[in-house]
Amino acid sequence: MIEIEHVHKSFGSLKVLDDVSLTVNTGEVLSIIGGSGSGKSTLLMCINGLEPIQGGRILIDGTEVHAKGTDLNALRRNIGIVFQQWNAFPHLTVLENVTLALRKVLKKSRSEAEDIAVKQLKHVGLGDKLTTYPGKLSGGQQQRMAIARALAMSPRYMLFDEVTSALDPQLVGEVLDTMRLLAEEGMTMIVVTHEMQFAREVSDRVAFFNQGKMEEIGPPEQIFDAPHSDNTKKFLANVR
Amino acid sequence: MFETALSFNDIIFLLKGAGVTLLVTFWAMAGGTLMGVVFGTIRATAPRWVGWPLAFVLDIFRSVPLLIQLILANAFQAIAGLQMSAFVVSCVVLALYTSSYCSEIVRGGIDAVPVTTRRAARSLGMTWGQDMREIVFPLALRVMLPSWIGLTLGVMKDTALITWLGIIELLRSSQIIVTRIQEPLFVLSIAGLIYFLMSFPISRLGRHLEKKWQDL
Numbered sequence: 229m230i231e232i233e234h235v236h237k238s239f240g241s242l243k244v245l246d247d248v249s250l251t252v253n254t255g256e257v258l259s260i261i262g263g264s265g266s267g268k269s270t271l272l273m274c275i276n277g278l279e280p281i282q283g284g285r286i287l288i289d290g291t292e293v294h295a296k297g298t299d300l301n302a303l304r305r306n307i308g309i310v311f312q313q314w315n316a317f318p319h320l321t322v323l324e325n326v327t328l329a330l331r332k333v334l335k336k337s338r339s340e341a342e343d344i345a346v347k348q349l350k351h352v353g354l355g356d357k358l359t360t361y362p363g364k365l366s367g368g369q370q371q372r373m374a375i376a377r378a379l380a381m382s383p384r385y386m387l388f389d390e391v392t393s394a395l396d397p398q399l400v401g402e403v404l405d406t407m408r409l410l411a412e413e414g415m416t417m418i419v420v421t422h423e424m425q426f427a428r429e430v431s432d433r434v435a436f437f438n439q440g441k442m443e444e445i446g447p448p449e450q451i452f453d454a455p456h457s458d459n460t461k462k463f464l465a466n467v468r
Numbered sequence: 469m470f471e472t473a474l475s476f477n478d479i480i481f482l483l484k485g486a487g488v489t490l491l492v493t494f495w496a497m498a499g500g501t502l503m504g505v506v507f508g509t510i511r512a513t514a515p516r517w518v519g520w521p522l523a524f525v526l527d528i529f530r531s532v533p534l535l536i537q538l539i540l541a542n543a544f545q546a547i548a549g550l551q552m553s554a555f556v557v558s559c560v561v562l563a564l565y566t567s568s569y570c571s572e573i574v575r576g577g578i579d580a581v582p583v584t585t586r587r588a589a590r591s592l593g594m595t596w597g598q599d600m601r602e603i604v605f606p607l608a609l610r611v612m613l614p615s616w617i618g619l620t621l622g623v624m625k626d627t628a629l630i631t632w633l634g635i636i637e638l639l640r641s642s643q644i645i646v647t648r649i650q651e652p653l654f655v656l657s658i659a660g661l662i663y664f665l666m667s668f669p670i671s672r673l674g675r676h677l678e679k680k681w682q683d684l
Contacts, residue, residue, distance in 0.1 A: 278587055305593040314584040319606045319681075328602060329592035374588070381592060 229253055229289060230275060230385060230418070236283030237267070237274055237440075244270045245281070246440040254384075257417045259427035261451075262437035263463060268420045269312075271437075272387045275418070276300075276307045289384070305333060308378030309387040313394040315374035316362035322349065323358040326377045334381065348376040352406050368399030372406050379410075386410065388419045424467060428452050436460045473649040474658075485641030486662045492558055492637065493624045499563030500623070501616070504570020509600070511571060512578035529568035535629050537561050542633050554633040562630070566623050573615045577608030610681045617674035621667050638662060 230252040237245035244267045252258050260268040273279035275286055277293045277300040286293040288303060317325050326345035330336045336344070349355055352372040362370055371391050378386060388407065392400040404426050411417060411430045421427055427434050428448045435445040436457070444457045455461050507526060511519045529537070541561045545552045552560075581604050589599040631640035642659035646652045 273587075276591055278591065301593045301595055304591055307591070309588075309591045311584050311588060314582040315588050317585065317589070317603055317607075319610070329589075329594055332598050332602060333593040377592070 229287075230416075231287040232271070232275070232284070233286070234284035235271075235274065235281050235286060237270060237279065237281045243440050245274070247284070248440075248442050249284075250435060250442060250445060252385075252416060252418060254416050255414050256432045257411045257415075257419065257430055259419045259421055259431040259434045259448075260437055261421065261424065261427055261434060261463070262443075265439075266437040267440040268437045269389050272309060272389050272418065272420060275387060276304050276309055301333070305381055306384045307387060308375075308381060308383035308385070310371065310374045310378055310389065310391050312390045313367075315377075316365075316370050318362050321359050321361055322354060322365070322373055325362065325373060326380050329377070330380055344380050345376070348380045349373070351379070351409075352376045353402070366399055367395045368402045371395065371403045375403075375406055375410075384416060386415050386417045388417065388421070390420050390422065392421070392423060422467070424452070424464075436463065438463070472651060472654060474645070474651065474655065478645050478649075479658075481645065482638065482641050482659060482662060485636055485638040486666065488635060488637040489624065489627050489639075489663075490666060492555070492562060492627045492630060492635075493620070495559040496562035496566050496623050496627070497620055499559065500566025500570050503563065503567035505574050507567060507571035508574025509578065511575040526568040526571055529565050534561070534565055534626055535632060537565060538629060538633055554630070554635050558627075558630040558633055558635060562623060562627065565626075566619065569619050570616070573612050573619065574608070576615075577612035578604055580611045581607045610678075613674060613677055613681075617671060620670055624667060625663070 232248055232250050235245050235248045236243075246267075248267070248271065250258075260271070262268050270279060274281050275288070275293065277298075281294055285295075288307065291298060291303060293300070293303065317328065320328060323342065323345055326348060327338070327341040330341035330344055331338065334341075346355065346358065349358065352375055354369060354372055354376065357365065357369065357373075362373065365373065374391075375386075391407075392403050395403065400423070404423060407417070407419065407426075408430055419427070419431070431448050433445055434448050434451040436443045436451060436455070436459070438459045444451060444455060444460045446456075450456075451460065452464065455464065507522060510522055538558065538561050542554065542557045545557055585603060585607070586599055589603045590596075594602070627637055628639040631637060636644070638659055642655050646655045649655070
């Protein structure tokens, strides 16, 4: 369970997250929508401790992320994250991209790591690209590789940060399909996305962020068909 | 018919000078690169109050002409009674001089690695050290290599200045021969050719590696 309690975050004088509280239950898929600069990507960085926060707290299975004694490296093994771009380690093959952390962080043997990596890469449809370098992959394939790499660590949670935003339109589908598959398998996911159709279909709940505040959260039917907040209505009217 | 007073022994003398040039270049680059990596990493990753004073010191080594550094260092070590040989002084000064340039190359290389790539590494649970070792340095190396090769070739030519400390390296040995046989154009051509033959493999190696990495 991910518990976010009254989180405040600012970059200098710029307030990015303003008293955000929400809980993501195990097995749940939460989508976060909102305009750029609404703080949704920053929230993901805060959840796995890549960004410090100035107030409130974030608990992952009861462990406070930003507490002094927390072993962030250990915590992050349970939280996979896929970014918008530059996910790949360009000097390593697809297989090595996935095995690196398995070997260095989880201390698995080479053969053990490769078994896991091959399985995950097949899962995302890259079983025939093992010895290819990321530079030779399409953007969609690179993103699927990044998903496989995160999944190989057997995380309990997966965070997706606008993973399709930098992709050509025809490549978006393959990445969303992979995420859909994950959701069906019961992975706990937080998905920051601009893909409204995807958010509607896959999410258990959708949160709308506006200027660092969470304006509204609820089932997709509520957010998309009968939003309570005027800002949500305005935002959805603009993206449709 | 072309005639010259240049003897076989003179050639051997020139090659010995070339050996000194190579040896000093080697120690300057080895020490300079080692220190450059450490200083550059500090400059790229440490907080400003650490990086800034370091940058200031390195700037001194970069801006003061090498000849002045060599002569001052040699004089001060003598005053301080360190009893270092001119060869050791040359290597130390050149290494420091090289490190000031190398640290900038390393800093630039590290800065060129996208933050998101590093975040991807850290998000997988890798430690700072693992991130630097497995991701940042290998990627930065590709960015740094051309400049580093250029630095090596530059330092090799800069070693000619150590002749002021009384060391007979390639250029000095050619001058000695010129003084004796009075054939400056011919002797300098040969010295130039030897410089070229020493530099060529290094620049070829650089180009080869660059090309190999470009394909990735």
